[in-house]
Amino acid sequence: MRITPPADLPTTLGALRASGHQLRSVKAELRGNLLDALRAGTDPWPGIVGFESTVVPQLERAIIAGHDLVLLGERGQGKTRLLRTLTGLLDEWTPVIDGSEIGEHPYDPITVGSLRRAAELGDELPVTWRHRSDRYTEKLATPDTAVADLIGDIDPVKVSEGRSLGDPETIHFGLVPRAHRGVMAINELPDLAERIQVALLNVMEERDIQVRGYTVRLPLDVLLVASANPEDYTNRGRIITPLKDRFGAEIRTHYPLELADEIAVIRQEAALTADVPDHLLEIIARFTRLLRESNAVDQGSGVSARFSVAAAETVAAAALRRAAIAGEKSPTARPIDLEATIPVLRGKLEFVTGQEGRQEEVLEHLLRRATADTARHLLRGVDLTPLAEAVTRHPLRTGDRVTATDLVASLPKVETLTTVAQRLGVTGTEDPGPMASAAELALELLFLTRKLTKEPSDDGDTISYG
Structure with missing residues (x-):
C-alpha cells in the first residue's frame, strides 16, 4: 500500500533549505535514531524474541560503528526478520529529487541527469518524499542472479533513442544503486556465484559501480547487509574472502536459548x-x-x-x-x-x-x-x-x-x-x-x-x- 507523505512537507529545493532540513548519511541516520531509541528506553527491534542479550547488542554495536554486516546462522533463526526491522531506524520520511531513478537527496545529486537538472533549476528543483518502508531493498540470492540484476546494464531502449554507448545515461541501474539512501539486503549470500560477488567489491569499499566497461563514480550511500547459512551446511557456495573482509561485522544468530x-x-x-x-x-x-x-x-x-x-x-x-x-x-x-x-x-x-x-x-x-x-x-x-x-x-x-x-x-x-x-x-x-x-x-x-x-x-x- 502506497503511503502518502504529509501535505506540509517542502516540495522544492529552496523550500527544503528554508525548512532547516539537514542531510545525514544513511549510516549516520541509523546510528542517530538507534541511539535516540536506546536513550528513550524504547525497543528498536519489535517482534525480535530471544536475541536481547546475544545478537541484538552485537547488531547495535555494528550499526553505531557504521558497518556493513552479515548475519550467519542456520535456517529459521529469524535472520531476515531481523534485517527487515532495520527500516524502523530510518527517518519516517526523507526528501528525494522528484523523478530521480535512484532516489538522490536534493542536496547531493550524483547522477549526470540529476546534476544537470539541479544546475538548470536551482532552488526550483522539485522535491518529493520517500517513506522509510520504500528505502529497504531485498534480494534473494540465486545461482542465476546476474551482475545486471544487482549493479546494472546498458539499456537498449535508451541507446535506440539516439544516445551513444559512451553516455552514462544509457545505464539501467540495478538493485544496489537503486537502494541509494537506504538499506540493501541480500539473503543467502553464498548462493551468489563468485563472479557476481566480485561485482559487489567496489560497491562496498570504493562505493562506485562498473557496468560493461563504464566506470561510473557514484558515491552510493547505502547500508549493505546480508544473511547466510553456515557453509558446512549449504555446500552451495561460499562468501569469497575479499567480500567477507569488506563486511565490518559478522554476527552469529541462534535458536531461542530459553x-x-x-x-x-x-x-x-x-x-x-x-x-x-x-x-x-x-x-x-x-x-x-x-x-x-x-x-x-x-x-x-x-x-x-x-x-x-x-x-x-x-x-x-x-x-x-x-x-x-x-x-x-x-x-x-x-x-x-x-x-x-x-x-x-x-x-x-x-x-x-x-x-x-x-x-x-x-x-x-x-x-x-x-x-x-x-x-x-x-x-x-x-x-x-x-x-x-x-x-x-x-x-x-x-x-x-x-x-x-x-x-x-x-x-x-x-x-x-x-x-x-x-x-x-x-x-x-x-x-x-x-x-x-x-x-x-x-x-x-x-x-x-x-x-x-x-x-x-x-x-x-x-x-x-x-
Whole structure:
C-alpha cells in the first residue's frame, strides 16, 4: 500500500533549505535514531524474541560503528526478520529529487541527469518524499542472479533513442544503486556465484559501480547487509574472502536459548485457527528443542522455528477439524491433536544417514518425552493417584471422536482434577474445551509414567484408560 507523505512537507529545493532540513548519511541516520531509541528506553527491534542479550547488542554495536554486516546462522533463526526491522531506524520520511531513478537527496545529486537538472533549476528543483518502508531493498540470492540484476546494464531502449554507448545515461541501474539512501539486503549470500560477488567489491569499499566497461563514480550511500547459512551446511557456495573482509561485522544468530522465548515465538508467529492452550504450546516448544538435540536429526541443517510454528498451526487445524466433525462450536486443542503433527512435519526435518524408515518412530518418541516433561513441569507436586484409582475403577473414554462436553461429563469427581485445572489456568471457564484439554494432559502423564494403561476401543478411534 502506497503511503502518502504529509501535505506540509517542502516540495522544492529552496523550500527544503528554508525548512532547516539537514542531510545525514544513511549510516549516520541509523546510528542517530538507534541511539535516540536506546536513550528513550524504547525497543528498536519489535517482534525480535530471544536475541536481547546475544545478537541484538552485537547488531547495535555494528550499526553505531557504521558497518556493513552479515548475519550467519542456520535456517529459521529469524535472520531476515531481523534485517527487515532495520527500516524502523530510518527517518519516517526523507526528501528525494522528484523523478530521480535512484532516489538522490536534493542536496547531493550524483547522477549526470540529476546534476544537470539541479544546475538548470536551482532552488526550483522539485522535491518529493520517500517513506522509510520504500528505502529497504531485498534480494534473494540465486545461482542465476546476474551482475545486471544487482549493479546494472546498458539499456537498449535508451541507446535506440539516439544516445551513444559512451553516455552514462544509457545505464539501467540495478538493485544496489537503486537502494541509494537506504538499506540493501541480500539473503543467502553464498548462493551468489563468485563472479557476481566480485561485482559487489567496489560497491562496498570504493562505493562506485562498473557496468560493461563504464566506470561510473557514484558515491552510493547505502547500508549493505546480508544473511547466510553456515557453509558446512549449504555446500552451495561460499562468501569469497575479499567480500567477507569488506563486511565490518559478522554476527552469529541462534535458536531461542530459553523455553519461554521458544513459546513466545510460536505464539507471535503462528496463525492459529483454534484455541491452543499454553500447555500444548509448551509441549511443541519442548518437542522442537528435543529435535535440536537429537542424534537422529541432522543438526547441521537445523530445526527451524518454522517447524514449531507449523506444528502449532497443525494442532489448531486438527482441533478445528475435530470440532467440525463432532459439532463443537468452540474448538480447543487437546493432547490428542498433537499426533497430527508427525506425518505433516516429518518432511521439514533432515535425518542423518542410517535413520531411513525410523523417522516416525523418532518423532513419536520425542513427542512423548516432550509431553511427559511438560506435564511433570506444570503438574509438579500434584497427587494424581486419586485420578488414576478412579479411572481404574471406571474406564474413561477419550480420543479424537470424544467431544469436550462428553469427556468433561465423564470425568470422575475427584479434587485432583480441580487442582489440575487451577495449575493450567482453566478454572471457572464455562467452555468445556480447556477443561478437557487439561484433563487429557493429566491422563497422558499417568499413561506415560505407567500408572494407567490405554488400549484402542472397538471403533478404532477412541482410547479407553483403565
